[in-house]
Amino acid sequence: MKRIGMLTSGGDCQSLNATMRGVVKGLNVLEGNVEIYGFIDGYKGLIYGNYKRLTSQDFSGILTTGGTILGTSRQPFKLMRTPDENGLDKVEAMKATYRYLDLDCLVILGGNGSQKTANLLREEGLNIVSLPKTIDNDLWGTDMTFGFQSAVDIATQTIDRIHTTAASHNRVFIVELMGHKVGWVTLHAGIAGGADIILIPEIPYDLRHVIEAIKRRNEHGKQFTILAVAEGAISKEDAQLSKKQYKAKLAKRKYSTVGYELASQIEKATGQEVRVTIPGHTQRGGSPVPFDRVISSRLGVAAAELIAKEDYGKLLIMKGYDVTTLPLEKTAGKLKYVSPDDQIVLQAKHLGISFGD
Numbered sequence: 001m002k003r004i005g006m007l008t009s010g011g012d013c014q015s016l017n018a019t020m021r022g023v024v025k026g027l028n029v030l031e032g033n034v035e036i037y038g039f040i041d042g043y044k045g046l047i048y049g050n051y052k053r054l055t056s057q058d059f060s061g062i063l064t065t066g067g068t069i070l071g072t073s074r075q076p077f078k079l080m081r082t083p084d085e086n087g088l089d090k091v092e093a094m095k096a097t098y099r100y101l102d103l104d105c106l107v108i109l110g111g112n113g114s115q116k117t118a119n120l121l122r123e124e125g126l127n128i129v130s131l132p133k134t135i136d137n138d139l140w141g142t143d144m145t146f147g148f149q150s151a152v153d154i155a156t157q158t159i160d161r162i163h164t165t166a167a168s169h170n171r172v173f174i175v176e177l178m179g180h181k182v183g184w185v186t187l188h189a190g191i192a193g194g195a196d197i198i199l200i201p202e203i204p205y206d207l208r209h210v211i212e213a214i215k216r217r218n219e220h221g222k223q224f225t226i227l228a229v230a231e232g233a234i235s236k237e238d239a240q241l242s243k244k245q246y247k248a249k250l251a252k253r254k255y256s257t258v259g260y261e262l263a264s265q266i267e268k269a270t271g272q273e274v275r276v277t278i279p280g281h282t283q284r285g286g287s288p289v290p291f292d293r294v295i296s297s298r299l300g301v302a303a304a305e306l307i308a309k310e311d312y313g314k315l316l317i318m319k320g321y322d323v324t325t326l327p328l329e330k331t332a333g334k335l336k337y338v339s340p341d342d343q344i345v346l347q348a349k350h351l352g353i354s355f356g357d
């Protein structure tokens with residue numbers, strides 16, 4: 001009988017539970033009897049031996065629930081090799097927990113940083129199966145991560161609701177969306193919500209072009225404008241700075257986020273009232289949309305298939321609408337960015353959406 005460890009790591013998202021349910025349901029069908037150990041709060045549970053034995057019952061009724069039944073935490077990869085405050089070697093501690101429980105495999109649901117640690121554990125000789133979690137959709141190698149579609153859904157609903165109030169008041173609205181260093185959520189929600197301007201980190205904006213786009217709308221009789229702005233959006237000017245210079249500039253910035261900074265600049269340049277809406281962590285909350293439930297169930301089952309074949313060291317990925325795998329060492333640590341030449345960007349431009357470039 002196989003003994004399987006499981007953990008969810010990094011920022012939570014919708015569909016973590018659906019994915020774990022898929023793994024366990026798949027194992028029940030393919031392997032019959034298995035022992036499942038869930039580590040509490042991500043890698044922290046593995047480091048400090050905090051786990052619980054789970055039964056199929058624990059995975060019942062969680063297809064639609066948000067968050068993670070195991071809890072999660074951020075354990076930065078760059079600190080994994082640094083001993084904790086009591087001098088504990090975290091990597092050795094994780095290996096010791098794995099060996100103590102005599103695990104056959106560890107299933108890791110995580111984003112970019114978590115995948116790097118997953119790969120480190122693979123290098124240290126542990127059997128790993130990884131699953132691509134993040135609302136940001138920024139894992140290199142997979143066309144889609146679970147959580148992304150649900151986040152896009154919430155971000156789109158926010159833009160939809162802003163539309164009516166923006167039009168009633170003739171205001172400029174900035175909807176600032178999550179995505180860390182990438183613009184996937186903003187790009188998709190911006191198109192889905194009918195935003196007029198989309199600003200993402202991968203396409204640095206020129207403030208003058210943003211202002212021009214707003215004025216053009218006014219000239220065409222549209223007195224309101226909606227901007228979907230990624231939290232990591234950056235101006236052309238700032239994109240020229242070194243990382244250090246940009247950090248120093250951010251530290252001195254009067255405004256807490258790019259959305260508020262832009263609001264002040266646009267207000268000054270156009271004289272129009274500007275408001276900022278930030279849905280923030282609501283984008284990660286609540287029930288997954290059906291599409292996420294489907295890919296999560298399929299990715300979960302595919303993880304069970306790998307375990308049944310004892311085919312370890314892989315990240316499950318989506319290629320188009322198919323589930324397949326990539327070796328962890330090939331994917332871990334690489335981010336997937338929007339390219340200015342992506343078809344979706346060009347088509348958005350042909351819809352009349354300005355990227356301020």
Ligand code: F6P
Nearest residue numbers: 011111134135136178179180284
């Ligand atoms: O990676 C997911 C994400 O929601 C990013 O979009 C965002 O920048 C970050 O996590 C927020 O992190 P935290 O939940 O730690 O504030």
